[in-house]
Amino acid sequence: MKNKILFGLFALIITAAALSSFDWGTEVERGTTEYGEFQTSGTSIYEHTWTRDTITNANNDTLYLPARLRPVNSDFILSYTISRTSISGTANIAVKVEETGYNYTGSTPPTAGWVTSFNNLGAAADTDATTATEEAIRIPNAYGKAYRVIVDGSGTQSTSYVVRLVMKKKS
16 A cells, blocks of 8 residues: 555656656747748748749838847848749849847838848858749848848849748757
């Protein structure tokens, strides 16, 4: 009888220890926010894919981080993937990543403080191509509070593109 009580107490202690060491994460980390498209692959990886869009001739688009990913309050490794598809003419799209030290949480981004981010080679985080390509821009240190991607077309063309962001939190 004494062994059964000790075994039950031992099992209870082991279960309590295991449950207390488990990282339950926050609501945002679990990906259960009201924004449906938000996904995580764990408690330290955040992903976002902007809707496919088209650039015609010399137009441009500016894509801001979604509100649920701002402000960036920790150091992250960022990876932007750009997929270009030529519709007509010669695809000619330049993409650059900018960051700001200004914090904002509403729908109006700051107008000051935007500077080009640095990639993993210490150069400007940008890319341009005159072909339909897939490329990645890697930013090893996310020191800014907010980020944006500027997609800039030139020439006579119509090109669709998709931009995807993966943020991996540094420990």
